Amino acid sequence: MAADDHGLAGVCFRQRCQGSGGAIGQLLEALAGRSGDPCVGQLWASLHPTCLDDAVSNAFDEHVMALLARLSSRGSDAMVWKELWDELYHQYPSDVACAAVPELAAIAADGAPSDRFEAVQLAGALLAKADPYTAEIRERYAGHIATLLREAQVELAENSPEDNHDPTSFVLRVQAVLAFEDATIWSEQLIGLLDEEFEIICPACWAAMDLYLGERGFFTCTGGYPPETVTRRPLVASHPDELTGLGHRLHRLAAAARQHTLARQLTYLFGRGTCTENGHQFIPADSVVELWTS
Ligand SMILES: [Zn+2]
Incomplete structure (x- = not known):
């Protein structure tokens, strides 16, 4: 043998x-x-x-x-x-x-x-x-x-x-x-998609916020708990055809794998978000990167 x-x-x-x-x-x-x-x-x-x-x-x-x-x-x-x-x-x-x-x-x-x-x-x-x-x-x-x-x-x-x-x-x-x-x-x-939340920093003014992508809604909010009681700003999803770069690639992979919930989350993660402190506009994914590279 x-x-x-x-x-x-x-x-x-x-x-x-x-x-x-x-x-x-x-x-x-x-x-x-x-x-x-x-x-x-x-x-x-x-x-x-x-x-x-x-x-x-x-x-x-x-x-x-x-x-x-x-x-x-x-x-x-x-x-x-x-x-x-x-x-x-x-x-x-x-x-x-x-x-x-x-x-x-x-x-x-x-x-x-x-x-x-x-x-x-x-x-x-x-x-x-x-x-x-x-x-x-x-x-x-x-x-x-x-x-x-x-x-x-x-x-x-x-x-x-x-x-x-x-x-x-x-x-x-x-x-x-x-x-x-x-x-x-x-x-x-990326595992944060499963938790439906990320810690983020505004790329413009470095204000610390939380990002929610899931059953509680799709929004940015100032720190604090519960999230329903603090200032929040809604996210705007990108149309899948508008996604580029990593967002496009990840969405394509999720769609091909029939991961529809994740694919929807990605349209928000690579969509548009608003700074709760100063109204800055940013791509939520960039604000996650800002936190981990700053
Ligand atoms: Zn800001």
């Missing part, structure tokens, strides 16, 4: 080891019948310094190395993904954590469907968290990021079984695509 059938270790790790020489490849075959043995993870962890890029083996402790080694093209334990998120996204500095991008790209290319989604999401989140200081990282891992982008685009193009099906996964996939393409605040902030 081939090593792939046993989920012995991370795809990328395995490919590197098998390509590095016969001895390690033979050891892999010897381990193939011991996939349920907890010692296998430890053995892999001990093997890694001999076959991994220095950037990877120097970046992570043994626990993370063992977790990465447990990723499998056959399907990975959900707890492995949870622990990887906890470690890489929450514990490690974002630029250091990006050393895992090659392993995640390998799973995105060859993993089981659910693992591909997890790999794309984690890699996208790591890049987005490290932005905007990722020029060197993006150059170093350009091929791997291209692989992740292709998988994210494939997932995004899958047919939706019904209108407004699983908007959370849709937004997360769009965020991942944006993260793999380049640094942008929308690779982390």
Whole structure:
């Protein structure tokens, strides 16, 4: 039985080891019948310094190395993904954590469907968290990021079984695509559409406001709670045919995926808003960018 059938270790790790020489490849075959043995993870962890890029083996402790080694093209334990998120996204500095991008790209290319989604999401989140200081990282891992982008685009193009099906996964996939393409605040902030609100700053006078896009209405308002009691100004939606640039692209993606609620929100996000303090007119999306880049 081939090593792939046993989920012995991370795809990328395995490919590197098998390509590095016969001895390690033979050891892999010897381990193939011991996939349920907890010692296998430890053995892999001990093997890694001999076959991994220095950037990877120097970046992570043994626990993370063992977790990465447990990723499998056959399907990975959900707890492995949870622990990887906890470690890489929450514990490690974002630029250091990006050393895992090659392993995640390998799973995105060859993993089981659910693992591909997890790999794309984690890699996208790591890049987005490290932005905007990722020029060197993006150059170093350009091929791997291209692989992740292709998988994210494939997932995004899958047919939706019904209108407004699983908007959370849709937004997360769009965020991942944006993260793999380049640094942008929308690779982390687009999720605000699901919460139906954003914090914003007027691009003209820097007045702090809130932006609502959902069941409570479509408006800007001064800070305070509840929003019904504070000064508010209605948003004006753009006609879809009037949208340009990112607004046009995101609306087109949402419409194609039958995410009609999100598509409507986007016509307001990329429509027109009014400053509650001084009456300035602005594109609401620009006021979100203003907050996160000022
Ligand atoms: Zn203003």
